[in-house]
Amino acid sequence: xxxxxxxxxxxxxxxxxxxxxxxxxxxxxxxxxxxxxxxxxxxxxxxxxxxxxxxxxxxxxxxxxxxxxxxxxxxxxxxxxxxxxxxxxxxxxxxxxxxxxxxxxxxxxxxxxxxxxxxxxxxxxxxxxxxxxx
Numbered sequence: 001x002x003x004x005x006x007x008x009x010x011x012x013x014x015x016x017x018x019x020x021x022x023x024x025x026x027x028x029x030x031x032x033x034x035x036x037x038x039x040x041x042x043x044x045x046x047x048x049x050x051x052x053x054x055x056x057x058x059x060x061x062x063x064x065x066x067x068x069x070x071x072x073x074x075x076x077x078x079x080x081x082x083x084x085x086x087x088x089x090x091x092x093x094x095x096x097x098x099x100x101x102x103x104x105x106x107x108x109x110x111x112x113x114x115x116x117x118x119x120x121x122x123x124x125x126x127x128x129x130x131x132x133x134x
Contacts, residue, residue, distance in 0.1 A: 005051050010044035013037055059132045063124035064089065066131075073117045075101055086125055094129035108133045 006014070009030075016026045023037040030037070067085040069078055079097040086093045095103060104121070105112050111119045122134035 005047045006044055010040055010047070013040045014044055017041060056132065056134060060124045060134060063126045063130070063132055064091075066123045066125045069117050069121040069123060071117055071119050075104070075112060075115045075117065078104060078117070082123055082125075082131065085123070086129070089125075091125055091127060092129050093125070093131060095131060100131065103131065104133055 012030065013026055016029065017023075021029075023041070024034045027034045027037045066089070067081060069081060073081070079100045082100060083093055093100065108121055111117055111121055124132040124134060126132075
């Protein structure tokens with residue numbers, strides 16, 4: 001990845017981790033310490049987190065703040081909240097109920113535990129009905 005946010009070493013470590021290798025196994029392969037592999041992996045994950053936040057900001061630039069899903073809300077209640085709020089501003093949501101729940105879980109997995117939202121989530125919508133979660 002030329003001019004990317006991850007170094008070659010970070011990508012190498014992440015590839016090995018995706019294959020299921022432990023940090024010690026990776027350290028042995030790349031001839032370094034387990035502590036160094038841990039540091040490399042942690043830095044890579046931080047770079048990825050910052051990149052996601054940047055993209056989230058970019059996507060929401062042209063979007064309207066639709067509503068906030070409060071912590072404690074059942075995931076299956078989220079679509080009706082979103083659909084109701086979108087209807088108030090005359091925008092048709094691009095997703096059906098299941099797709100909307102899946103989209104939320106994928107983009108804010110750290111905010112969803114079992115069937116509950118565990119922290120407030122801001123919902124944005126574009127004029128085309130695209131939904132983003134902040």
